[in-house]
Amino acid sequence: MAPKRRTTRLKPETTPAATAATTTTVINAQLQAMIDQGVTAVLAARDANTNGVDSHNSGTGARRNERATRECTYPDFMKCQPLNFKGTEGVVELTQWIEKMETVFRISNCSVENQIKFSTCTLLGNALTWWNSRVRTIGNDIAYAMTWTELKKKMTEKYCPRTEIKKLEVGLWELKVKATDVIGYNQRFQELALLCGKMFPEESDKIEKYVGGLPDMIHGSVVASKPKTMQEATEMAIEVMDKRIHTFADRQTENKRKQDNNQQPQQQH
Incomplete structure (x- = not known):
């Protein structure tokens, strides 16, 4: 009687093909996990760099906020x-x-x-x-x-007793330009106006009083400029006064030149 052949059957999970498939699946999963980790790390690094640029270069990051909120000692x-x-x-x-x-x-x-x-x-x-x-x-x-x-x-x-304030208010009402000293008048007017703030409920009231203290030689020109603020009024007063002074000086120089010419002896012919 012929001997029986022994056949060896490979289990499905241990076949070379199955082993290769399993290995490939594991490798792909690991690779995907590595890719995901790498992407996450790159994004985190980018965000960190962006925050660093904003705070150090643009001046609008955490460093500025720290300075802004620092308590005054x-x-x-x-x-x-x-x-x-x-x-x-x-x-x-x-x-x-x-x-x-x-x-x-x-x-x-x-x-x-x-x-x-x-x-x-x-x-x-x-x-x-x-x-x-x-x-x-x-x-x-x-x-x-x-x-x-x-x-x-x-x-x-x-x-600041009321009696002292009252004296300052009287001084302000009587204040006028001395000679051509508009700059001195401006300084004193601003000081008194600050101390007597209740005298001028509106800016227009202060301007009216200021213009009223200017000399006739520049009063009309400043009024004609229709200043809307005290700064406009004071600047216009200084400008007009400077022009008047320069014009007067030029006339004085011209008159002196004419007098000198008239006093020179005429040449004999």
């Missing part, structure tokens, strides 16, 4: 050179102190919470005594919780 405030106030010069001194203080608030980005604390550190002499007395009376918390507007009102009531 007392040294920062003092670097802006606020004025001291002693309370001895009346309205003029107080007005200058307030104007300078508000400018310092703006350029130092001083927070509202620190305005009273920092500004009152510039008080000296009688003004400092007045403030310390007030702090003792109402307490630290209430005193330093005061707003800047409230502090200005209290200090105006203390150092």
